[in-house]
Amino acid sequence: MQLLIYRLVYPILWIISKLPWRLFYMFSTCVYIFVYHIIRYRRKSVTENLVLVFPEKPKKEINRIRKAFYKHMCDMFLEMIKSISISDKDLLDRFKIIDIESLKELESKNKSIVVMMTHYASYEWSTVTQLLIDFPTVGVYKQIKNKYFDQLVHRIRQRYKARLIPSYKAMKEITKDKINGKLCSYAFLSDQSPSLAKATYWTDFMGIKVPTHVGGAVLAKRLDMSVAYLHVEKVKRGYYQAKFIPITENAKNCEDFYIVKTYLRMVEEQIRKAPEYYLWTHKRWKHRNAEIPKDATID
Template identity: 25%
Template sequence: MMTIPRQLLHPRYWPTWLGVVCMFVLATLPQRANYLIGCFLGDLFYRFAGRRRHIAATNLALCFPELGEVERRALLKQTMRNQGIGLMETLRTWFTPVERLGVTLELVGERYLDEAEGGVIVLGSHFTSIDVGGALLGRRFPSDSFYRRQKNPVLEWLMSRARGRYGEPIHRRDFKRALKRLRQGHRLFYLPDQDYGRKSADFVSFFGVPAATTLATTTLAKSGRAQVVFVDQQRLDRGRRIRLEFIPLADIPSDDPTRDAQAVMAQVEKNIRRAPEQYMWVHRRFKTRPPGAEKVY
């Protein structure tokens, strides 16, 4: 039974609740309908989300220079379509019990989580299937995760409630809490593949392009006394199956955080090359540039 805090029922939040009701209706549709609506939304994103389309197109041009213009445009269309599919999948994870998602989870190498002693950092990347994959995984392997607080308290409550079913949601700046949980033997689902700025970061190669990459993976692993496992992910069969393969990164942490970051990005790149259209290219991965380099967006 869902109990809504009374302060969130104030009239000023009614427009937000109207949107939540619409999301709930969409989320309760069968998986096939959910997928088709996601495709339709993604096609709309391609036509009308000009800013995000430009970012994705720039990223694809930088990362896949070997593709011709026609091939890259086709990949861009598929990329935007997958944004819509991922959005609809996310809504389903907010409102639908895991066992009713209509999605089969295929696990490869899960023994690296089963047999782990102590805390484990499960390194993922920003694929459009991240929420549905995380929900399916969390049912068997509950994991904490970092998140960004929402300005709207209704959405904040909704997202925290959804993620709290599979582990503890931890504010992205609360490293002390994350380290404490790792030392207690918990798992932490962590996504280090976006551009978080220059602070605690270094430039490593990502598809041959220097990309500002956080060094926090090494800090978390060392201070949290945790093992590091990468999860390679892929959406299959029109969203009816999610494949997750776990790859141990036994050499992390090392005494060289930059080397560790490069090793992680190499795994992310391998994962992307298997399903490039499923990655969130709409993020400004190359926003932070090396000294003297021109802006790309």
């Protein structure tokens, strides 16, 4: 059944990826109308998240952010599909790294690098970074249940010979790289909500006490890696710019959770500046009323 679904859907995705840019974004607008106005995909969850995080904003402003978010979300999802056939030139033009020297400076420290990322603006097109740096890129990701679409994601993200590691294998694989003397740049999307079983650290995110992922920060501290935040902004429709903001060059000597707290404050700053570009469909605050485990650290 998985293979059948893949064989039915993939040709459609390939055709979408081949659309000229003007038609491509016209199609995205049509998808937005269908998703937002007709099927109303997760509108209740998005509204609840926005009201929770921005209680001071009037209903009219919440509705404006919600609509702008859905337009962006449809663009972003289709841009991921566009990655199937986009040229290197187009990708470099549309996703500009404005200070690659910051990451190269971290490379010069002769340490592997943890790049903390977030579900903001465009994170899929960040793979173009591999064309500009020396360290091989390794993406830590959550597997897709349909193995054929999971393989498609691999092909898209491994376009520049990037390596992908399922999140449950990250500790083992990255430690092995360290033992073998491999220097890499490891990308972690760390702003999603962990399961309660893995909720070892609770802190404020957008003013609400919730558990947060600490895997990237823990690995950086344990294996003595440098850490940077990939700050991505949407310039206009279909165009982004990004910069690497160093968090630390000496993770092993950082205070516990310093990396996580610094990363979250950077994410918050971006969300408050332009909230429509954050991925509000995720249930990021779903554990806010859960009982905090006795052995968890609360900040």
